[in-house]
Amino acid sequence: MPLSADELAQISVLTVRHYQDCAEDFRVGTRDHDVSQNIAALLAPIQATTPYQILDFGCGPGRDLRTFTALGHVAVGLDGCERFVDMARADSGCEAWQQDFLALDLPPERFDGVFANAVLFHIPSQELPRVLTQLHATLKPGGVLFCSNPRGDNQEGWNGDRYGAYYDLTHWRVLLTAAGFSELQHYYRPPGLPREQQPWLASVWRKR
Numbered sequence: 001m002p003l004s005a006d007e008l009a010q011i012s013v014l015t016v017r018h019y020q021d022c023a024e025d026f027r028v029g030t031r032d033h034d035v036s037q038n039i040a041a042l043l044a045p046i047q048a049t050t051p052y053q054i055l056d057f058g059c060g061p062g063r064d065l066r067t068f069t070a071l072g073h074v075a076v077g078l079d080g081c082e083r084f085v086d087m088a089r090a091d092s093g094c095e096a097w098q099q100d101f102l103a104l105d106l107p108p109e110r111f112d113g114v115f116a117n118a119v120l121f122h123i124p125s126q127e128l129p130r131v132l133t134q135l136h137a138t139l140k141p142g143g144v145l146f147c148s149n150p151r152g153d154n155q156e157g158w159n160g161d162r163y164g165a166y167y168d169l170t171h172w173r174v175l176l177t178a179a180g181f182s183e184l185q186h187y188y189r190p191p192g193l194p195r196e197q198q199p200w201l202a203s204v205w206r207k208r
Contacts, residue, residue, distance in 0.1 A: 002126055011163040012100050015122055016080045018161045019060075023083035027061040035148075037191060038117055039067060041204050042146035045184050048112040055111045055138065058119025059096060062088030068115075069094060076111075102127055106138035113144045118200075121149040125156055125165045132179035139207045145181060147172075148189065151201040169201060181205035 003011070019026060046052050052073045056065050059077030061084050068075035069092060077088045077096035088096040099105060101123055114135050123131050135145060152166025167175070169186060176183065184206055188198035 003124055008102055008124060008127065011124060012080065012102050015162045019081040020083050023061070023081065023087065027087060030060065031063060035064065035117060037189070038146060038148055038202055039064065039115070041185065041202065042113050042115050042144055045204065045206065046112050046144050047142055048140070052112040053110060055114045057114050057116040057135065059088050060084050062092040062094065062096070064115060064117065065092035065094045101131065104131065104134050106134055108137055109140045110138050111143060112140055114139060114146070116145065116147045118148055120147055121164045121166060122162065123165065124163065128165070128175060129179060132175060136180045136207055141207065143207045144184070145205045145207070146202070148200055148202040150199050172201065172203065176203070176205050180208050182208050
């Protein structure tokens with residue numbers, strides 16, 4: 001059965017509340033995560049003049065905003081969690097927007113790249129096609145989208161007090177292709193481990 005408007009609102013409120021309540025612990029726990037492979041995967045296929053305009057979608061406390069800035073690019077963060085947005089602004093010096101992922105207001109054709117690292121899986125499957133279309137629209141022609149999500153068997157639901165949807169590669173390809181993207185590459189993380197020890201599916205897409 002489709003989720004009602006009230007159910008969708010509850011998903012947003014409770015998932016954001018989880019991150020609000022553990023914001024400092026999350027910042028400390030993820031500060032040293034090495035996502036350089038993912039950042040390189042986004043930047044390499046961008047065909048624009050530097051500095052690139054990057055949207056860090058689900059920027060959290062701002063770790064990757066600092067990296068993009070250090071690499072000479074102009075990065076803007078976006079997150080639904082107020083504490084994360086405050087941290088991101090203070091720690092990175094970048095512009096950061098607080099927006100509900102289910103009620104986005106994105107400028108058209110603003111960004112050369114969108115970095116959606118460990119975030120899109122929080123969006124209920126019935127709303128994901130609309131959100132992907134909005135990310136497509138905020139990219140410049142030929143812009144690049146990077147995604148990384150925990151993989152699964154196309155199931156969704158509550159995991160504690162967070163909502164998640166977990167896709168396999170076949171279904172993820174259907175969703176992204178329908179939203180107007182062409183696949184550039186995909187890989188599993190962490191690198192160098194057997195597939196059963198790689199819970200993350202990363203993929204890179206170009207706006208058609």
